[in-house]
Amino acid sequence: MAFIDEQLSKVNGLSLHTVSTKKFKTNTIVLKMLAPLKKQDVTYRALLPYVLQRGTKSFPTSISLRQHLDTLYGATLYVDLSKKGENHIISFRMEIANEKFLSDSTPLLEKGIKLLAEILLEPVLDGNSFKEEVVAQEKRTLKQRIQSVYDDKMRYSNLRLVQEMCKDEPYALHVNGEIDDVETITATSLYDYYQKAISSDKIDLYVVGDLDRQEVEGYVKQYFAFENNETQVSEAVDKKSIKENEVIEEQDVKQGKLNIGYRTNSTYRDDDYYALQIFNGIFGGFSHSKLFSNVREKASLAYYAASRVESHKGLLMVMSGIEVENYQKAVTIIREQMAAMKQGDFSDQELEQTKAVIRNQLLETIDTPYGLVEIVYHNVIAQINRPFDEYLQGIDEVTKEDVVKLAEKVELDTIYFLKGMGVNQ
Structure with a gap:
C-alpha cells in the first residue's frame, strides 16, 4: 500500500x-x-x-x-x-x-x-x-x-x-x-x-x-474560481563559471560566524538527488556527520557545525560558530572533510546509518499533515511526479559509488565570515 x-x-x-x-x-x-x-x-x-x-x-x-x-x-x-x-x-x-x-x-x-x-x-x-x-x-x-x-x-x-x-x-x-x-x-x-x-x-x-x-x-x-492561471514554476538559474570567493565582514559580535556555500549541481528533480541527501547526511547533516565529529567534537573548533541542502536550487550550505582566531583552521578542516567525501573516505556503516536517519526523518515528516503537504509539494516545484514510496526506495538504493560520484560534482563557491570588530583571524 x-x-x-x-x-x-x-x-x-x-x-x-x-x-x-x-x-x-x-x-x-x-x-x-x-x-x-x-x-x-x-x-x-x-x-x-x-x-x-x-x-x-x-x-x-x-x-x-x-x-x-x-x-x-x-x-x-x-x-x-x-x-x-x-x-x-x-x-x-x-x-x-x-x-x-x-x-x-x-x-x-x-x-x-x-x-x-x-x-x-x-x-x-x-x-x-x-x-x-x-x-x-x-x-x-x-x-x-x-x-x-x-x-x-x-x-x-x-x-x-x-x-x-x-x-x-x-x-x-x-x-x-x-x-x-x-x-x-x-x-x-x-x-x-x-x-x-x-x-x-x-x-x-x-x-x-x-x-x-x-x-x-x-x-x-x-x-473557488481563478482565471486560467498561466504562471510556470521557475527553474533554477545555474551559475556558469564558479570562482572561489571569500567575504569577511566585521560587526560587533562575540562569536565568529563561518558560512560556506557550495554548488552541488544536483536538484530534487535529478536522479542523483538521493545521493545528494546521503552525501549531506554523512558530510554535515546529522550528529554522526564528519563536520560534527571532526570540526566540533575532535578539534573543538566550533560551537556548532552542520550543513544543509537547498533542494530546488542545488546549494549546500555549511554553518558554524567559531572563535575568530580559529578561522583558518576551521576552513582548512572543513575543506578536508569535503575532500574526504570526494575520495570515498567514509564507511559502509556511516552510509547505512545515514540512510536509516533519513528514512526515519521522512516518515516522521509525513506523520503531520503540514509535513505531508510539504513533501508532496516538492513534486510541483520540481515539475515531476515522484511518489513518496519511490523516494524512500531511491534513498535505500544509493551506493557508496553514487555518493562519491555526486561529491565530485560539488564545487566550493563562497566562504563568508562574520567576525568581531578589529579582531584578527
Missing part, C-alpha cells in the same frame, strides 16, 4: 490535491500561491498574506474572523512564506476538526473551504484599495520581521552568504523582501498587486484527511 494516497484534479483554475488518510482526526487545508522571485514583487508578496488574513467581507475585523474560527470547533489559520529554488511561495494553512468524529453534524470541511476561499477572494476593501490602517499596521510588523534577521547573527550570516553567492540570481532575494521597499507600498498599490497575483500565480490547494474526494471537489468548485 502506498504511504501517501494523493489525487490531483484541475478545478476552476487551480490544482486540487486531495490526500485521503485515516491518520488524523482533523482535516487540513493548505493553499499555496507560487510566482517567480522578482525584486519588484518580493516585498509585496511578503506583506500580502498578512493583510489578507486580517479579515473578509463577512468577517471584516481580525476579532470577528478569529471568533468565527472559534465557532468552527477552534479551527486554526496561519500564513507563511517560503522560497524554493527561484520561486516565492505564499501559504495559507487551516486545520479544522473532522465532523465524522463529532456528535454535531456541522459541515465543518465545507465551512473551512468556504472561509479560506473568502479570505483569498473576498478581502476587506475600502473602494479599490485595502484598508489603509490594516496595511500600515502590517507594514510595521513586516519591517520588524525583516529587521529580526539582521539582529540574529546566525540567520544574518546565512542571508549574507546567499546574497554573495547568488549575486544577480533571483535566489539572492530574501523571503520577507527588502526593508527599504516596505515604505513605498500603499494600500492601493498592494491591492493592485493582489489582483495581479490572484490572476497569475500558480495555485495549488491541498486537502488532507479522512475525506470524500468528490465532496471536496464539489466544495472547491462551488467556492
Whole structure:
C-alpha cells in the first residue's frame, strides 16, 4: 500500500490535491500561491498574506474572523512564506476538526473551504484599495520581521552568504523582501498587486484527511474560481563559471560566524538527488556527520557545525560558530572533510546509518499533515511526479559509488565570515 494516497484534479483554475488518510482526526487545508522571485514583487508578496488574513467581507475585523474560527470547533489559520529554488511561495494553512468524529453534524470541511476561499477572494476593501490602517499596521510588523534577521547573527550570516553567492540570481532575494521597499507600498498599490497575483500565480490547494474526494471537489468548485492561471514554476538559474570567493565582514559580535556555500549541481528533480541527501547526511547533516565529529567534537573548533541542502536550487550550505582566531583552521578542516567525501573516505556503516536517519526523518515528516503537504509539494516545484514510496526506495538504493560520484560534482563557491570588530583571524 502506498504511504501517501494523493489525487490531483484541475478545478476552476487551480490544482486540487486531495490526500485521503485515516491518520488524523482533523482535516487540513493548505493553499499555496507560487510566482517567480522578482525584486519588484518580493516585498509585496511578503506583506500580502498578512493583510489578507486580517479579515473578509463577512468577517471584516481580525476579532470577528478569529471568533468565527472559534465557532468552527477552534479551527486554526496561519500564513507563511517560503522560497524554493527561484520561486516565492505564499501559504495559507487551516486545520479544522473532522465532523465524522463529532456528535454535531456541522459541515465543518465545507465551512473551512468556504472561509479560506473568502479570505483569498473576498478581502476587506475600502473602494479599490485595502484598508489603509490594516496595511500600515502590517507594514510595521513586516519591517520588524525583516529587521529580526539582521539582529540574529546566525540567520544574518546565512542571508549574507546567499546574497554573495547568488549575486544577480533571483535566489539572492530574501523571503520577507527588502526593508527599504516596505515604505513605498500603499494600500492601493498592494491591492493592485493582489489582483495581479490572484490572476497569475500558480495555485495549488491541498486537502488532507479522512475525506470524500468528490465532496471536496464539489466544495472547491462551488467556492473557488481563478482565471486560467498561466504562471510556470521557475527553474533554477545555474551559475556558469564558479570562482572561489571569500567575504569577511566585521560587526560587533562575540562569536565568529563561518558560512560556506557550495554548488552541488544536483536538484530534487535529478536522479542523483538521493545521493545528494546521503552525501549531506554523512558530510554535515546529522550528529554522526564528519563536520560534527571532526570540526566540533575532535578539534573543538566550533560551537556548532552542520550543513544543509537547498533542494530546488542545488546549494549546500555549511554553518558554524567559531572563535575568530580559529578561522583558518576551521576552513582548512572543513575543506578536508569535503575532500574526504570526494575520495570515498567514509564507511559502509556511516552510509547505512545515514540512510536509516533519513528514512526515519521522512516518515516522521509525513506523520503531520503540514509535513505531508510539504513533501508532496516538492513534486510541483520540481515539475515531476515522484511518489513518496519511490523516494524512500531511491534513498535505500544509493551506493557508496553514487555518493562519491555526486561529491565530485560539488564545487566550493563562497566562504563568508562574520567576525568581531578589529579582531584578527
